[in-house]
Amino acid sequence: MSEPGSGVIGPGEPGERVPDRVIAEEMGEEITDSLRRVRHAEETRYRAEHPGEGLRERKRRLTRHLIADVATAMFASRGFDAVMHFAALIEAGESVKVPEQYFDNNSLRTLTLLRMMLKHKVSRFVFSSTAAVYGEPQSVPIIEDHPLFPTNAYGVSKLMVEQMLAWLNSAHGLRYASLRYFNAAGATAARGEAHRSESHLIPLLLQVPLGQREAIAIFGTDYPTRDGTCIRDYIHVDDLAAAHLLALQGLEIHATLICNLGSGEGFSVRQIVDLARKVTGRDIPVRECPRRAGDPAVLIASSEKIRRVLGWNPQCSDVESIIASAWRWHKSHPYGYRVAP
């Protein structure tokens, strides 16, 4: 790809790993420096406008504020060819309690971003969508034509964006890729998985050998699966990053791309715990708990489409390697991106 620049909106693990790779493979340092400068300038301006705001509150509000203001400044300051959009609130359980925050942050603010793109004639968009748009699967592996009935507001907020994208494509020719991630996991040397309030299985269970948690809770042991626990599909962030680059390039040929992003293989919670015991060499006690509402028994992607259409070929999504990479990162970053308490 020879274009001058792509914007990347939203921190987070996929949202940081992809830029690493885009920077390494596609963009010049000059462009990334310019993005960093715009972001830094916006943060400085925000701090000046909100004197006396505590660090925690500032971080929380700044995050929300950034997507609109940094994007405005970035669009105004230079031309972009494409935007990759990762920023979102991501907790399905929380989304059921405060759906308005999810619709505001994930749907409405994305519309603001899309309007900005139209205004500045940026014609390619790569969107982090989710398996949650499918809801309870009627068949697995899940293909992209599977009915879309999300069971939480998070999934709805992402589906709304997908629907907006379809309309903006037909009205204005906006080219877009919607990548429906299954479970992004694993780490590189520099980036690992550490969410604001952790709810993902692998980082949670690695807290046990790190001495930060006594046991890992297994929610539901009576599902109709081989060992009674839920089955999920895990994809390494590096393979996810590779898919984003392929999607960006693919939009030169395809006007729209809607693809699952999963390995096509499923692993039960117990299997993941056993593999984590093997990788870490530690005992990881489990606590068996009742099912959580809204957890489908099995979520496995069909990854046939993305392999066929974009030539995606995951290299690091063997689940034991995913856990091993996560373990290496968590050992060297026991508090994630936070400083030790």
Ligand SMILES: NC(=O)c1ccc[n+]([C@@H]2O[C@H](COP(=O)([O-])OP(=O)(O)OC[C@H]3O[C@@H](n4cnc5c(N)ncnc54)[C@H](O)[C@@H]3O)[C@@H](O)[C@H]2O)c1
């Ligand atoms: N991790 C997964 O397994 C998974 C699965 C499906 C989809 N996704 C999608 O991938 C993307 C990244 O997820 P993640 O796992 O890295 O989550 P994450 O919570 O680590 O990252 C999301 C980031 O977006 C930021 N953000 C939220 N609203 C913002 C706003 N208005 N302006 C600026 N920043 C904002 C958050 O502060 C956070 O740093 C999300 O869009 C998520 O929906 C992730």
